[in-house]
Amino acid sequence: MPNWRASVMWVPMIAGACGAVNAPGGIDASASLAASCAALGASAADQSVQLHLDGDATKPFAAHCSADLRTYLPLEGPNMSSYPVGGCSTLAASATVGVTTTWQMVRFDAVMHAIDTSDYMFATSAGGTHESSGNGAFIHDYQSMPFGSGRSCVDGTAQTVAIIDLTGTHFALAAAQTWAADGFSATTAPQITTQRTKATIVATGFPVGASPCAANADYYTVNGGTCLQLDYVP
Numbered sequence: 001m002p003n004w005r006a007s008v009m010w011v012p013m014i015a016g017a018c019g020a021v022n023a024p025g026g027i028d029a030s031a032s033l034a035a036s037c038a039a040l041g042a043s044a045a046d047q048s049v050q051l052h053l054d055g056d057a058t059k060p061f062a063a064h065c066s067a068d069l070r071t072y073l074p075l076e077g078p079n080m081s082s083y084p085v086g087g088c089s090t091l092a093a094s095a096t097v098g099v100t101t102t103w104q105m106v107r108f109d110a111v112m113h114a115i116d117t118s119d120y121m122f123a124t125s126a127g128g129t130h131e132s133s134g135n136g137a138f139i140h141d142y143q144s145m146p147f148g149s150g151r152s153c154v155d156g157t158a159q160t161v162a163i164i165d166l167t168g169t170h171f172a173l174a175a176a177q178t179w180a181a182d183g184f185s186a187t188t189a190p191q192i193t194t195q196r197t198k199a200t201i202v203a204t205g206f207p208v209g210a211s212p213c214a215a216n217a218d219y220y221t222v223n224g225g226t227c228l229q230l231d232y233v234p
Contacts, residue, residue: 035055036111037063037071048063050062051063058234059234062169073105075104076169079106081150082099082161083099085097087152087207089129089152098128115226117227118146133184145162146221147164149162149209151208158202159202160201171197173192179212182208182211182216184206185205185208186208188204190202
């Protein structure tokens, strides 16, 4: 009988044929179009990364991932929120100036396309403002102020209470974004540039809280919320 010999052909394994392909830095290549730090996973903790809004390759943006994988937008320009002293507001105990909060980064909700104005992870507050209003019905010491928000208590006088500058972030204030004026004789007049990347928030009232959240959602400008809507800018 013929002496048959078994023939074995070795086929090299192709990387990624069975398992994940790893991108530089140890991040799974399937996450290379991730929209959030959470989608990148643990290797992104405390790292500056590039994300893509809604996983769209044409919408990249720079972000910073916190240790717990929350997504933050680094800010280049000046961003502040405040409560100037005057009228029914005075200096809080031991404060030498009214409260001002400045922001180096803001938390971004990639699903809602909105800034969480209440996240102070990369913010610095100085000073303090004491308010007693409503014939003593509301008494509070302000040690910080939510992003894009501010407060005033000088009757009939307009005051600049917040500045927003999103230059370099690939985002702008959403076309439909508005500010609520909560309080007595309260008005607010956001001054927004044509590109909608910068805004100056002016408030008048006795007292008044100017907030990007819905009317009465943060009546005393204490809590903030995920309410400052953004649009992508190429």
